[in-house]
Amino acid sequence: MMHSGQGSHNHTRFYIVLITLVIGGIFLVLVMNNTSSEFNLTGSSVGLFDSDNLSDGLFEEVSGKVVIDDEAILVNENDPEKIKKLRSREVNVLLSFDRIPTVLDEAKIQDFNVVFKNPGTPIQINDNYLELGLVEEVVMEVTGFNGKLGFNQEEFSLQGKAKRIEVNGMTFSSKTEIGINLDDASYSYLAVDEIELQDLNIPEGSGKLAVADKLNYLLEEEGLNFYSFVGKLVIDKGAENALEMEGVARGMDVSGALLNLDVR
Numbered sequence: 001m002m003h004s005g006q007g008s009h010n011h012t013r014f015y016i017v018l019i020t021l022v023i024g025g026i027f028l029v030l031v032m033n034n035t036s037s038e039f040n041l042t043g044s045s046v047g048l049f050d051s052d053n054l055s056d057g058l059f060e061e062v063s064g065k066v067v068i069d070d071e072a073i074l075v076n077e078n079d080p081e082k083i084k085k086l087r088s089r090e091v092n093v094l095l096s097f098d099r100i101p102t103v104l105d106e107a108k109i110q111d112f113n114v115v116f117k118n119p120g121t122p123i124q125i126n127d128n129y130l131e132l133g134l135v136e137e138v139v140m141e142v143t144g145f146n147g148k149l150g151f152n153q154e155e156f157s158l159q160g161k162a163k164r165i166e167v168n169g170m171t172f173s174s175k176t177e178i179g180i181n182l183d184d185a186s187y188s189y190l191a192v193d194e195i196e197l198q199d200l201n202i203p204e205g206s207g208k209l210a211v212a213d214k215l216n217y218l219l220e221e222e223g224l225n226f227y228s229f230v231g232k233l234v235i236d237k238g239a240e241n242a243l244e245m246e247g248v249a250r251g252m253d254v255s256g257a258l259l260n261l262d263v264r
Helices: 002-036 080-086
Strands: 059-062 065-068 090-097 103-116 123-125 128-130 138-151 155-167 170-211 215-236 243-250 252-263
Antiparallel strands (some): 090 170, 103 138, 103 170, 123 128, 155 170, 170 215, 215 243, 215 252
């Protein structure tokens, strides 16, 4: 009788251990499958702004990826079809960055002003050249500009027509448009109230990027590409972050050595 009870007890313990191992194995398989589907945030190219059936829901952090209404908006660079899909969504962006892009594009700008240090640079207004004499810097304000505008890390240029031009306090205005031409001015400051830029590439640098008032990125040696940007742009070479941008972007990539993501 004693031996029979002990054998039954041993069998029960064996079945309990076996069931525990089976359940543990199933759980391990599920965890491994879920882990393999995670997105890599370091050293990846990031596409933002899903376009299909995506409402303005709250951002949340789910197992290393960020979703809006269960739609992932961070996509690994090895998924080109998903990245292509994401490029059509418009969101508000705010960028503070230490690098300046190279831009040469046709533009219609209501107001902008630029400051440059080389007063010897010829400023052509209609068919005449403006002589400024001995001045330390030139402050130019332009209203109603339509033409080609260009700038990079070092120089600024423009060619087109404007409704009003002011240079160091001297004002030029006309009922008809005024021609203006300025080449390769070594500028220190540029502020544009609203500009539309396509395929804006910003070289690798550091700064901060806020997206849709929900996502905040700390950028460290990373480059950015805006497929479309409309908004305000300020370049101040004397500031810690030379470039400030605020407006609406349609699609964007962020790529580089490091991406720190802060979801709020």
